Amino acid sequence: MQLNRTDLLEAYRRMKIIRDFEDFLHDEIAKGEIAGFTHLYAGQEAVAVGVCEHLSDDDKIVSTHRGHGHCLAKGCDVEGMMKEIWGSREGLCKGKGGSMHIADVDKGMLGANGIVGAGAPIAVGAALAAKLDGKGNVAIAFSGDGACNQGTTFEAMNMAVVTKAPAIFVFENNHYSEHTGFEYAVGTDKDIASRAEAFGMKVWRADGTDFSSVHDTMREVLEYVRAGNGPAAVEFDTERFYGHFEGDPQRYRGKGELDRIRAERDCIKKFRETVTEAKLLEGSDLDKIDAEVASQIEQAVAAARAADRPTAEDVLADVYIDY
């Protein structure tokens, strides 16, 4: 189904926000200003946006260590996130969480997660809550090709099937878990979706670098799950453009691999080419968004730099509601 102009512009803007957010961070991290471990989502934007454009705040997602894209696609505040990554007390999590723990529960974003494989069970719980509420909402677990090997992910899939939970397991296969190849670490015919299928779920597969393919697939998946058919799973084939973490020398990549995926598998470039060739949007429409997004991100960085720093007393706050 072809999206209208407004939706296409919105989708492009969201993808571009993620890309610029991550490109900016990549540069800032190299300067040493940002503390902690940061895993960048650049390259995978079409998945987060193609999935989350279908969701309302009452639909839940659970994310991973590579969470910025999911957060931004689900509507987390750009500046609040930037401030969080800078460790400011004005950040979305008051500087307590940082890159790996960004969350905004009011937006249906139940957290990035530092524990690989922790997300899928949480999504099952959120899906069971949605089932109880009976309003047709869903919960989505984003997992990588590495996380799909965790027992927790298997348990979550089986339990979702058994309980007919409206859960969707979105597997982003970017071919690597840290330095290890998907070819080595995933046993089942090198196909994650077939695992989900073996648990008794309906599954889909699509090119995660093609926005419309992600978006169309998710429309079908969501129709199926919202209709009360129980859980489903989707495997998206995608690419990560930066290292596993910032500073990763990426020796595991083949010669010319990064240049090739940047040239042939860049979801944003592909989106631009498709929509302009089909005359759905003008290049100038997109250029305008590029400029707006670039300045939005620059402003967010400036705001993060200038934001209030936390103090020693803040350490003790928010362990309990009341103690």
Place this chain on the structure above:
Amino acid sequence: MTKMMYRDAVRNTIFQEMQRDPNVVVLGEDVVGGMGTAGGPEAIGGIWSTSGGFYEAFGPDRVIDTPISESAIVGAAGGLALSGKRPIAELMFADFIGVSLDQIWNQIAKFRYMFGGKTKCPAIIRLIYGAGYNAAAQHSQSPHAILTGMPGLKVVMPSTPADVAGMMRQAIRDDDPVIFMEHKALYGVQGEVPDDPDFVVPFGHARLTRAGQDVTILATGMMVGMAEAAADTLAEDGIGADVIDLRSTSPLDEEAILDSVEVTGRLVIVDEAPPRCSLATDLAALVANKAFASLRAPIEMVTAPHTPIPFARELESAYLPNPDKIEAAVRKALAYN
């Protein structure tokens, strides 16, 4: 003696022991790195560079790169150990024991006891632990207290390259399961390591790193350096501190602790973990129970607060013990009469 970094003491000792004993095997995520990729197996040996060259030297049956499956990694170490091997399982971050806890707690720790002493389980679980990297709540913890509280496990926390070498060799040759805790902030620390290929540091022997008459300071891991820094400052004011690096928390060198407190009468315990049901409270109870008459002041504890570990730089440094906090605790103990 050879000067090397803490991380190289880990790597080199395991390498030497693998050469000596074909039953020693290594397993964990990215312990090879690059498996199933165009770039191929990597020579650096994992994200901490503590298994560099292992795969090339010993091959895939002894250097097992695993999927992300901590339960299976630790459980497999248990099965290997019950089957005559000496597995060394690596958990890239100690925090991931959460995923594998059943295999540690209900399986490996108690096989021997449950089976009436008829078996041994010489498994090593390497835990890379500790704060200092702003890695936040799930990548910075020091879970030594819960593990020390599990009967059947030996828990060691070396703070110097020499202790790493001696305790790793002891752990590999030991017939009990050993939790081998490596502080990530110490990996770059340099020190002299004995060349003797049979050099071991037996467990349950603390190390006196500073000697003094006025106060006893107990510490482990990264806390040892902080305790020493505080002791050096205090020495300038003529205050003498015994700094005791416990080295292993199970078994515990009770004698070294009690002997020192009997002389100094004042005790400051430094612990990187939160204060409840902790190593600090365990040591305080020991001393209150067995050296009560020697105490001349309340026992002071310098610990993390009862909170998860926060992300921001300012928050993490407020969270952690430091030499100033230790010095203040010593002065408080000395001021009491």
